[in-house]
Amino acid sequence: MGEIRKAQMCDLDEILKIYENARRFMAENGNPNQWKNVHPPKASLIENINEGKLYVISEQTPVDAVFFCDSGPDPTYEYIEGAWINDNPYYVLHRIASSGRVKSVVASCVDFALKFSNNIRIDTHADNKIMQKRLSSLGFIQCGTIYVEGYGPMLAYQLEKTK
Secondary structure, X not given: OOEEEEOOHHHHHHHHHHHHHHHHHHHHOOOOOOOOOOOOOHHHHHHHHHHOOEEEEEXXXXXXXXXXXXXOOOHHHOOOEEOOOOOOOOEEEEEEEEOOOOXXXXXXXXXXXXXXXXXXXXXXOOOOHHHHHHHHHOOOEEEEEEEEOOOEEEEEEEEEOOO
């Protein structure tokens, strides 16, 4: 996989195109409700760029994929119907999206987050069968259901890598 770097404001137009492509891809593949027509909002992306929490993957072009990565605790994961593997410090991955030009984007994002923590949490929509399969193949365990305001129930996953 290509270089992973913090997103910059000059990347914003390409990031918006990637998320538009991802929404279209999800809708065409049985998952029309996860991001609907406006997620993630541009204002949130600008905030994430300014905070240094939005990253891009550059392989074939300057922006081939985008994702959010940060240390927990994440308020989204405070309440879970089910149980996390552990309550140790963790990193979160959100809003992984690809241009479709490169492969193994989810694995690259997970590998990146594992540089900071051996505990990773992530969630996805029940209709996002592609992401569920990918997370399972990477060793994530489905821990239960969380609720995201405006989006309802999401399947919550955690990966604990022993060093």
